[in-house]
Amino acid sequence: MLTEDATTVWKYLNGIICIYKPAMVSMSSVRKLLCSKLALDLNELKCRKPRNYVSIDGDTRHPLNVNIRSSYADHPLVIGPRYIPEEIKVRPAKFFEKRTSGVCIMGINYGIRRAFYLNTCNPLCTYHITGQFGLATDNLFSDGKIIYKSNFEYIRKPFVDEAVASIQANHQKNLFSSTGFHPQSQTAYELAVSGMVRPVDKNVPVIYSIKCIQLNLPYFILEVVSVNENEDYLLNLVHEVGYRIKNLAITTAVHCIRHSYFSLENAILKKHWSLQNILDNLNHCNDILKLNKEFSIYLQQKQEEEKKFFSNCNEDLDAELENEMDIIQSEKIH
Amino acid sequence: MVPLLNRFIINKNSTNIIYQLYRNVFLSYIRENVTTALTVTTNSEKLLGQQEKDEFDEVNKNVSVLEELPNLEDVSHIGPPIDFKSFNFAPFADNSVVLQKLVDLGVDFYKIEQRKVLPTYLLQLNFEENIQPYISFLHDNGVPSNKLGRFFTKNPFFFQVNLEDLQKTLWEIKDVVGFSKEQCKNLLLNVPYIWTINPDNLKARIDFMLTEMELSLDMIAANPFGMVNRVSRMRERHLFLKSLGKAQYDPTKPNFISIRMITHGNDASFCEFVAKTSIETYNMFLKTL
Structure with a gap:
């Protein structure tokens, strides 16, 4: 680190970082850990006398x-x-529940806004979900109570592929029907040509691609690319895959390997969460966002909208203040 | 000037002294700026009753307003009252000698300010009477001076304890420990940290070693270092060794890996000497969990 002054470091601590969230640790404790770590490291630098x-x-x-x-x-x-953990603002772009591990984008201080916009532009997330055939538990995950058991020796890879492909086709079909255009029309064609069609509603999960990349009975790994999903939805998805090949399936691990422009290579492990590493990662993430023209244009648009909104507010306030001042001055004169 | 006047305690006995003090202050004001001083004096007269004013006039009949009065008494002990409410120790710190000396010892008031009865109790203490004997007692019993601050932050009500009772119980404890010393000696000497671990955590650690690593209870008792480590750290290293095919914890077979080897040292030394791989591959593996 080139400077030892805590205030200058504090000024640069705005932006987004990409961390590796461990499994079985809740998001709130990850946030608390990051905050306390940052505050500790900042206090070790030269602080105000x-x-x-x-x-x-x-x-x-x-x-x-x-x-x-x-x-x-x-x-x-x-x-x-001088710096306390409650003072540092850390918010995730996408909320992960306790069992999910993997790439997690966090906004720090003024970067919270950027993280928020990163989530509103419907980013794609890629997951590796490990499942297990032949078991059913009460909470669809491996840590629950086992309810049923079944034979799984007959399962072959084509069975799984078939089930998975039909799920993907269903989602594609639903996505085009939700846009409201006739699938044979010219506008629907143009939409399909222009790129990926994103869902309008924030609450509807959509799967763009789902593949079985490994089958090692009774375990299997699914690669899922999706938008608007959450952990419960993914657990249900694995259960559905088991149901479609007339068997039972539970999830043993949910692992996010990619979030929008960030992959596992950019993520920093829990043991590396220190002020120096976080600042390096912050700069690195900033560079990645700058390289992406689509997002930077989207960000600029949103910032201009915000500026307009706040400038309107300020004008109203200024006008009110001027009126008040006029009244006071007139009272003084009389 | 006006807010300063309001803050002083005005008793009937001390009115004269305060008046003398104020006169001098007012005179210095008059020399600088006559108009401001005039407004101040008018305000100050409002604070006193008619009777007190008459008394004061009788005393100072022949003295000119512009003349400086000789100070008869030392009034340095008079100051603003500090019996107001505050959410931390900061407003009292510059006035209270006890707080200043405790800060110099290293007591962390930031950590104990939320305990309800504490501030009023601590501010009433006298350093030489209430605190010094306790410090000398601790010093006699072998507490080093640089750990006193930490001790008082942990036990801020220590100054309430009767010293004679404390000495008695200390002797009794020493007698009792005489028996159990030999039994617990090994564990205490090797890993004294075990006695401070949360029992639930300790149980989780032992459960992990018994079920997932498939160790025997005797092995765990012989190598208590496993109980000091976090489950997450143990699991990461165990799974890494398993993926390499090196998780062999049976001492009668070749390529034996002991609990001490897994738990000891940082990740770099673990990779180099136990797993025999590079730290990068270990980090890559951690990102697949």
């Missing part, structure tokens, strides 16, 4: 003494360390 305290004391019958010492009221032991 306590202010001076001027005291005038002595016998009032004689000339008084003026003493200057560092104030105890501003001492870090009395009012607390």
Whole structure:
């Protein structure tokens, strides 16, 4: 690190970072850990010194003494360390539940807004979901209570591929029907040519691609590319795959390997979460976003909208203030 | 000037002294700026009753307003009251000698400010009477001076304890420990940290070693270092060794790996000496969990 001054480092601590969220750790504890780690590292740098305290004391019958010492009221032991974890804002772009692990985008301080817009532009997420045939539990995950068991020796890869392909076809069909155009029309064709059709509703999960990349009985791995999904939906999806080949299936791991423009290579592991690594990652993520023209144009649009909105607010406020000042001045004159 | 006047405690006995003090202050004001001083004096007269005003006039009949009065008494002990409410120790820190000395010892008031009765209790203490004997007691019993601050932040109500009772219980404890010392000696000497671990966590660790790593209870007791490590760290390393085909925990077979080898050292040394791979492959593996 080139500077040892905490305030300059604090100024640069705005943006998005890409971290690796471990499984079986909730998002809130990940956030708390990041905040406390950042605050600890910031406090180790050169912080502001306590202010001076001027005291005038002595016998009032004689000339008084003026003493200057560092104030105890501003001492870090009395009012607390200079940077506290509650002061640092950290929010995820996409919320992951406890069992999901993998690439997770976090906004820090002013970067929260950027993380929010990264989520509103419907980014694609890629998952590797590990499942297990022949079991059914009460919560669809491997840590639940086992309810049923079944034979799975007869399962072959084509069976799984067939079930998976029909799910994907269903989703594609539903996506085009939800746009409202006739699938044989010219506009539907143009839509399909222009690129990926994104869902309008934020609550409808859509799967763009689903493949079985590994079958090692009873375990199998699905690669899912989707939008608007959550953990419960993915667990249900694995259950459905089992149902379609007339068997049972549970999930053993949900692993996100890609989120929008960020992949596992950019993510930093839990043991590497320190101020220096986070700042490096922040710059790296910023560069990646700058290279992507689509997102930078989208971001600019949103920022201009915000500016307009706030400038309108300010104009209204200014007008009100001017009116008030006029009234006060007129009262004074009279 | 006006807010300053309001903050002072005005008793009937001390009115004269305060008046003397204020006169001098007012005079210095008059020298600088006559108009401001005039407004101040008018405000200050409002604060006193008619009777007190008459008394004051009688005393100072012949003295000119512009003349400086000789100070008869030392009034440095008079100041603003500090019995107001605050959410931390900061407003009291510059006035209270006790707080200042405790801060110098290293007591972290930021951590204990949320305990309800504490601030009023601590501010009433006298350093030489209430705190010094406790410090000398701790010093006699072998607490080093740089750990006193940490000790008082953990036990801020320590100054309430009777010292004689404390000495008695200390002797009793030493007698009792005499028996159990030999039994617990090995565990205590090897891993004293075990006695501070949350029992639920300890159970989870032992469960993990018994079920997932398939170790025997005797092996765990012989190598208590496994109990000091986090489950997540143990699991990561165990799964990595398993993926390499090196997870062999039976001492009677070749390529034996002990619990100490798994738990000891940082990731780099673990990769180099135990797993015999590079740290990069280990990090890549961690991203697949």
